Amino acid sequence: MMNPQQYSSAGKLKDTRYMAYQFFTETIEVSRMSALAFFEAGEGLFKGKRMFWQNREKTFTLVGLGHAHVMSTPNSHGRFEEVKREWQSLCRQIVNEEHEVQPILFGGFSFDPLNNTQSVWTNFPQAYFAVPTFQLTIQDDRAYVSIHLITKDDHSFNEFDALRKERDRLIHSAQVSELKRYGKPVAVKLTEIKKERYLESIGQVTEIIKAKQAEKVVIARALKLQYDKPLSPAAALYQISEEQPESFLFGMEAQNQFFFGASPERLVKVKDRQALSTCLAGSIPRGKTAEQDAKLGEELLQDKKNRSEHQYVVKMISKVFNEHSTNIIVPKMPKLMKIRDIQHLYTPVEGELAQGSTLLDLVKDLHPTPALGGEPKQEAMSLIRQYETMNRGFYAAPIGWIDAKGNGEFAVAIRSALLSGKEAYLYAGGGIVEDSSPESEYAETWVKFRPMLRALGGQLSDES
Numbered sequence: 001m002m003n004p005q006q007y008s009s010a011g012k013l014k015d016t017r018y019m020a021y022q023f024f025t026e027t028i029e030v031s032r033m034s035a036l037a038f039f040e041a042g043e044g045l046f047k048g049k050r051m052f053w054q055n056r057e058k059t060f061t062l063v064g065l066g067h068a069h070v071m072s073t074p075n076s077h078g079r080f081e082e083v084k085r086e087w088q089s090l091c092r093q094i095v096n097e098e099h100e101v102q103p104i105l106f107g108g109f110s111f112d113p114l115n116n117t118q119s120v121w122t123n124f125p126q127a128y129f130a131v132p133t134f135q136l137t138i139q140d141d142r143a144y145v146s147i148h149l150i151t152k153d154d155h156s157f158n159e160f161d162a163l164r165k166e167r168d169r170l171i172h173s174a175q176v177s178e179l180k181r182y183g184k185p186v187a188v189k190l191t192e193i194k195k196e197r198y199l200e201s202i203g204q205v206t207e208i209i210k211a212k213q214a215e216k217v218v219i220a221r222a223l224k225l226q227y228d229k230p231l232s233p234a235a236a237l238y239q240i241s242e243e244q245p246e247s248f249l250f251g252m253e254a255q256n257q258f259f260f261g262a263s264p265e266r267l268v269k270v271k272d273r274q275a276l277s278t279c280l281a282g283s284i285p286r287g288k289t290a291e292q293d294a295k296l297g298e299e300l301l302q303d304k305k306n307r308s309e310h311q312y313v314v315k316m317i318s319k320v321f322n323e324h325s326t327n328i329i330v331p332k333m334p335k336l337m338k339i340r341d342i343q344h345l346y347t348p349v350e351g352e353l354a355q356g357s358t359l360l361d362l363v364k365d366l367h368p369t370p371a372l373g374g375e376p377k378q379e380a381m382s383l384i385r386q387y388e389t390m391n392r393g394f395y396a397a398p399i400g401w402i403d404a405k406g407n408g409e410f411a412v413a414i415r416s417a418l419l420s421g422k423e424a425y426l427y428a429g430g431g432i433v434e435d436s437s438p439e440s441e442y443a444e445t446w447v448k449f450r451p452m453l454r455a456l457g458g459q460l461s462d463e464s
């Protein structure tokens with residue numbers, strides 16, 4: 001471990017809401033360690049206040065333990081602006097340009113704050129973000145641990161010393177504790193929630209689309225797995241990372257609930273004002289042989305129904321990029337994204353952020369893309385509320401991080417599950433267009449459920 005550095009106070013904060021707050025931060029470089037072991041080390045003291053993030057490329061990993069500052073809102077309107085304003089205001093007060101590692105705000109938004117359906121998502125507000133007390137950042141091959149303290153307390157020096165001791169304990173524990181062998185959980189029961197209702201809704205929504213009341217609507221369903229005892233979040237993260245090594249990996253605790261997943265879908269990334277989004281929609285399974293796989297891929301590229309599902313997403317994301325960026329690049333044809341169980345049509349969209357536009361503006365205007373909502377957006381949202389008869393909570397919603405410079409990345413939280421007590425709720429959906437059929441959409445959701453089912457020990461026989 002190298003020398004501690006950067007012990008600083010940013011002084012009194014200006015915003016009245018933060019009037020009496022002071023910010024203390026310290027970052028040290030540490031030997032590279034397992035991010036999951038660090039997450040696990042926080043189990044005792046920080047359970048309920050932990051988060052995990054890893055990008056698709058595996059070049060950036062974040063673990064947060066404890067909350068130095070929480071931004072959460074029960075409000076349905078203006079939640080994106082609220083988070084944006086509060087973060088900008090906090091940053092003006094606390095950020096010191098010289099710090100190599102900046103505090104990061106991590107969290108997400110619910111899918112649809114206007115959905116009032118009672119659900120299992122009891123601990124998740126409409127927006128839920130935190131600056132962690134202890135932040136592990138692994139960037140390329142370097143690892144850092146930061147302490148963030150945002151406090152009104154005059155005795156913060158004592159408090160900060162206690163945090164340093166705690167930090168050293170966490171690092172030690174993560175580096176030397178025996179590597180946990182996470183056994184696969186075994187579910188005792190699997191329930192397809194409202195399966196008949198789901199099948200019926202696909203037929204109904206297809207009719208509505210044929211009648212031109214909407215063009216595309218994404219309809220999802222849920223599975224429930226039950227266990228003898230609650231599952232450990234670290235074990236669940238470990239299992240899903242083994243299943244989907246090529247995806248974004250995310251997890252966030254809200255008290256005794258844990259939402260996590262491995263998503264192939266980026267909503268948007270901003271680095272040095274360069275913005276990148278990926279349109280991901282249209283699906284077909286992997287083939288059993290390389291030949292079969294190539295044939296299926298070709299079929300997907302040529303398929304009218306899947307191409308139409310995809311095109312709505314390209315059109316919408318391009319439109320949003322046109323409003324917020326310049327020098328936009330959108331390839332004319334989709335490519336294939338091949339992951340373990342499924343192949344998708346995918347089109348990257350790039351642009352340079354326009355003056356005055358920010359990452360959170362893009363998140364606000366992109367969410368939900370027609371890969372998760374539909375077209376037109378408001379009609380689709382209202383049809384989802386009406387026909388899905390569930391509450392998606394954070395499934396299909398933006399989850400990610402943002403730093404003080406406005407860099408950050410949000411994934412679309414699909415291929416995900418909520419752990420709550422002795423239960424796990426898994427979610428999957430698909431894009432409904434004019435020529436969709438209930439049977440093939442149902443089959444498509446099984447393919448999307450597969451990795452999470454394997455991770456959580458809920459496999460069905462052959463079908464899944």
Ligand SMILES: C=C(O[C@H]1C=CC=C(C(=O)O)[C@@H]1O)C(=O)O
Binds near residue numbers: 280430
């Ligand atoms: C809605 C989901 O996937 C979306 C992303 C990729 C492909 C999709 C599709 O082909 O239907 C969906 O739009 C999900 O995984 O639950």
Ligand SMILES: [Mg+2]
Binds near residue numbers: 281282309
């Ligand atoms: Mg589809």
